[in-house]
Amino acid sequence: MTFKKPFEKFLSLPLRAKFILSFLAVICFGGIISLIFGTRLEHRTIFSLAQAKVRHDLAAAWMVYNEKLNDIRDIVRLNSSRESIQKAVKHNDAETLQRYLGRVREEFSLDTLTLTDSQGRVILRTNQLKIGKDDQLRDPLVSRALKGETVASTQIIPREELLKEGKDQAQRAYLKFIPTPKAAPRPENHEDRGMMLKAAAPLIDEDGSLLGVLYGGILLNKNYEIVDRVKEIVYKGEKYKGKETGTATIFQWDLRISTNVKNAEGERAIGTRVSKEVNQAVLKEGKPWIDRAFVVNDWYITAYEPIKNIDGEIIGILYVGMLEKPYIDLRNNVMMTFTGMAILCVVLLLVILFFITSTIINPLKGMVSATKKIAQGNLNPKVEISFQDEIGQLAQSFNQMTENLKKANEKLIHWGKTLEKRVEERTEELREMQDYLVQSEKLASLGKMAAGVAHEINNPLTSILINTHLVLEKIEKNHSFYENLSLIADETSRCSNIVTGLLEFSRQNPPQLAFTDINEVINRILKLLENQASFQNITIKKELNPDLPQIKIDKDKIKQVFWNLMINASEAMPKGGTLIIRSQFSADKKCIEIEFIDTGLGIPKENINKLFDPFFTTKGSGTGLGLAVSYGIIKQHQGNIEVKSEVSQGSVFTISLPIKV
Numbered sequence: 169m170t171f172k173k174p175f176e177k178f179l180s181l182p183l184r185a186k187f188i189l190s191f192l193a194v195i196c197f198g199g200i201i202s203l204i205f206g207t208r209l210e211h212r213t214i215f216s217l218a219q220a221k222v223r224h225d226l227a228a229a230w231m232v233y234n235e236k237l238n239d240i241r242d243i244v245r246l247n248s249s250r251e252s253i254q255k256a257v258k259h260n261d262a263e264t265l266q267r268y269l270g271r272v273r274e275e276f277s278l279d280t281l282t283l284t285d286s287q288g289r290v291i292l293r294t295n296q297l298k299i300g301k302d303d304q305l306r307d308p309l310v311s312r313a314l315k316g317e318t319v320a321s322t323q324i325i326p327r328e329e330l331l332k333e334g335k336d337q338a339q340r341a342y343l344k345f346i347p348t349p350k351a352a353p354r355p356e357n358h359e360d361r362g363m364m365l366k367a368a369a370p371l372i373d374e375d376g377s378l379l380g381v382l383y384g385g386i387l388l389n390k391n392y393e394i395v396d397r398v399k400e401i402v403y404k405g406e407k408y409k410g411k412e413t414g415t416a417t418i419f420q421w422d423l424r425i426s427t428n429v430k431n432a433e434g435e436r437a438i439g440t441r442v443s444k445e446v447n448q449a450v451l452k453e454g455k456p457w458i459d460r461a462f463v464v465n466d467w468y469i470t471a472y473e474p475i476k477n478i479d480g481e482i483i484g485i486l487y488v489g490m491l492e493k494p495y496i497d498l499r500n501n502v503m504m505t506f507t508g509m510a511i512l513c514v515v516l517l518l519v520i521l522f523f524i525t526s527t528i529i530n531p532l533k534g535m536v537s538a539t540k541k542i543a544q545g546n547l548n549p550k551v552e553i554s555f556q557d558e559i560g561q562l563a564q565s566f567n568q569m570t571e572n573l574k575k576a577n578e579k580l581i582h583w584g585k586t587l588e589k590r591v592e593e594r595t596e597e598l599r600e601m602q603d604y605l606v607q608s609e610k611l612a613s614l615g616k617m618a619a620g621v622a623h624e625i626n627n628p629l630t631s632i633l634i635n636t637h638l639v640l641e642k643i644e645k646n647h648s649f650y651e652n653l654s655l656i657a658d659e660t661s662r663c664s665n666i667v668t669g670l671l672e673f674s675r676q677n678p679p680q681l682a683f684t685d686i687n688e689v690i691n692r693i694l695k696l697l698e699n700q701a702s703f704q705n706i707t708i709k710k711e712l713n714p715d716l717p718q719i720k721i722d723k724d725k726i727k728q729v730f731w732n733l734m735i736n737a738s739e740a741m742p743k744g745g746t747l748i749i750r751s752q753f754s755a756d757k758k759c760i761e762i763e764f765i766d767t768g769l770g771i772p773k774e775n776i777n778k779l780f781d782p783f784f785t786t787k788g789s790g791t792g793l794g795l796a797v798s799y800g801i802i803k804q805h806q807g808n809i810e811v812k813s814e815v816s817q818g819s820v821f822t823i824s825l826p827i828k829v
C-alpha cells in the first residue's frame with residue numbers, strides 16, 4: 169500500500185516527466201554505483217601503485233644504508249691489512265698509529281676507529297690520545313674479528329662505551345623522548361645508548377698470526393647523512409606545495425634518531441617515536457609494515473623494515489615515506505574530472521531526452537487537444553505530421569479518421585436537412601388531403617340533402633311563383649295587395665335561385681373534358697360581364713399570356729368558376745376599382761395559373777379558412793355557394809384554388825390547372 173500510492177502518482181505524471189525521472193533514476197543509480205566502485209578501484213589502484221613505489225624506495229634506502237656499512241667495512245679491512253699499521257702494532261708505535269689512524273678516521277668521517285690487541289683489549293682509540301686498555305672481547309663484532317673474520321653490522325652501543333669514545337658521542341646519543349600521541353608507552357623517558365654502523369677486521373701479519381682487531385663505525389644518532397642521501401637519491405629533493413615529498417628515518421628501537429621528517433617548527437623530528445601498530449608489527453613481530461600512516465604532521469604512505477644486529481636481533485627500523493597528499497590530489501583530480509564528465513553527459517542526455525520526448529509528446533498533445541475539439545463538435549482540427557515514425561503514422565491515421573468523421577457528419581446533416589424538407593412536404597400534402605377530404609365530405613353530405621330538398625321544394629315554389637304572377641297580372645299596380653304580392657314573387661324567386669344553386673352544387677357529374685384555350689374562355693365571360701351594371705366603375709386589365717398551351721377542361725364548368733370569381737371581385741369593389749386577370753404558364757409545376765386580382769375590401773384573416781365552406785357569405789343576398797361550387801369544380805380537374813388577401817387592400821384568387829396530355 170505504501171509503495172503503491174507514490175507509484176500510482178508517478179504513473180499519473182505527464183509523459184515527459186515520467187521519461188526524464190526514469191532516466192534520471194537510472195543515471196543516478198548507475199552514477200552512484202560507478203562512483204562508489206570507481207572511487208574504490210581508483211583508490212586501490214593509486215594506492216597499490218604508491219605502495220609498490222614506497223616498497224621500491226625502501227629497497228633503495230637499504231642500498232644506501234648497506235653501502236655505508238660496506239664502506240666502513242672496507243675502510244676497516246683495508247687499514248687492518250696495511251703493513252705499516254701491522255708494523256706499528258708490532259713495535260707498539262702508538263704515535264704512528266694515532267697519526268695514521270686518526271687521519272683515516274677524519275678522512276672518512278668515522279666516529280670511532282679503535283684498535284685492540286689480540287686479546288680484545290683496546291690499545292688505541294683514535295678519539296682519545298690516552299690509551300685505556302679496556303676489554304672489548306664482549307663486543308660480538310670484535311670477538312668474531314678475533315676469530316679472523318671481517319664483519320660489519322648495526323650495533324647498539326651502551327652509554328659507557330660511548331663515553332669511552334668521547335663525551336660528544338654520549339651527548340649525541342642522548343635523546344629525551346618527545347611525547348608522541350600514538351606511540352606505545354615506555355617506562356623510560358630518554359635514550360642514552362647509541363646506534364652505530366660498525367665494522368671490525370682482524371690484523372693478521374704475514375706469518376698469519378693475529379696481532380689485534382681494528383674496528384670503526386659511524387654513530388647514527390643525529391647523523392643525517394644516510395637519510396638525506398636516501399631522500400636525494402630516491403626523491404631527488406622534490407617538494408609538493410612546500411613540503412618534502414619523500415622522507416627517510418632511522419629508528420633506534422622505536423625512537424627517531426636520524427630523520428628528515430620535519431616537525432611543526434620545521435626542525436627534524438628526532439626524539440619522537442613510532443606508532444604503536446608499527447612498533448608491534450616491525451619491532452615485536454619483525455614484519456615489514458607498508459601502509460598509510462600519520463607521521464608527525466602529515467599522512468604518508470610508508471614502509472618500515474626492522475634493522476637487525478649481527479646476531480639477528482631487532483634493534484631498530486629503517487623507514488621511508490611518501491607524502492600522501494600528491495596521490496590524494498591526483499585521486500581527487502581524477503574523480504573531479506570523472507564527475508565533471510558524468511555531469512556533462514547527464515546534461516547532454518537530458519537535452520537529447522528533451523528533444524526526443526518532444527517528438528513524441530508534441531504530436532500526442534496535438535492529438536489530445538484535437539480530440540477535445542472533436543468532442544466539442546469541431547471536426548476541422550488536423551495534427552501536424554513531423555516525422556514518418558510510429559507517432560507520425562498514428563497522427564496520419566488520426567487525421568484520416570477525423571476526415572472520415574467529418575464526411576460522415578456532413579452526410580448526416582444533409583440527410584437531416586432533406587428529411588426535414590421531405591417531412592414538411594409530406595405534412596403539407598397530408599394537410600391538403602385532409603382539407604380536401606373534409607371539404608369533399610361536407611360537399612357530399614350537403615349534395616345529398618340539397619338534392620332531396622330541391623326535389624321537394626322546387627315544385628311548390630314553381631306553383632307559388634306562377635300563381636303569384638297570375639294574380640299580379642290581374643290586379644292594378646295601385647292595388648293594396650300589389651306591393652305585397654310583388655315581394656312574395658321576389659322572395660319566391662330568390663328561394664328558387666337557392667334551390668337551383670343547391671341542385672347545381674349537388675350535381676356531381678363527371679366533367680366533360682376537351683382541349684380548350686383558357687384565354688378564350690376568359691375573354692368570352694368578360695364580354696358578357698362588361699355590360700353588367702356592377703362593372704361600370706371597374707377597370708378591367710387583362711394580362712393574358714398568348715402562348716399558353718391548350719388545356720383539357722370542362723369548358724362550361726370552368727366558365728362558371730371564372731364567372732363566380734369575377735362577380736365576387738366586382739361585389740368587393742362597390743365603389744369601383746381595378747380587376748386584373750392574368751394567365752400564365754408554369755413550366756416547373758406543369759400547370760396554367762389564372763389570377764384574379766382586385767383592389768376591393770379584402771378578407772379578414774378569421775374568414776379565410778371559411779371561404780370555401782358552403783353557405784358562408786357576408787352578403788345579405790348571397791347564397792354562400794359560389795366558392796364552394798367553384799372549389800368542387802377545380803378539384804374535379806385535379807387543380808388548385810388559393811387565396812391571398814389584405815383587408816382594404818384587395819384579394820388575389822389563383823387557380824392552377826394541370827396540363828394533361
Ligand SMILES: Nc1ncnc2c1ncn2[C@@H]1O[C@H](COP(=O)(O)OP(=O)(O)OP(=O)(O)O)[C@@H](O)[C@H]1O
Binds near residue numbers: 738740768787
Ligand atoms: N373578391 C372578394 N373580395 C372580398 N370578399 C370576397 C371575395 N370573394 C368572395 N368573398 C367573400 O366570400 C364570401 C363567399 O363567397 P361566395 O361566392 O361563396 O358567396 P357569396 O358571393 O356571398 O354569395 P353568391 O355567390 O351566392 O352570390 C362572400 O360572401 C365574401 O364575403
Ligand SMILES: [Mg+2]
Binds near residue numbers: 735
Ligand atoms: Mg359569390
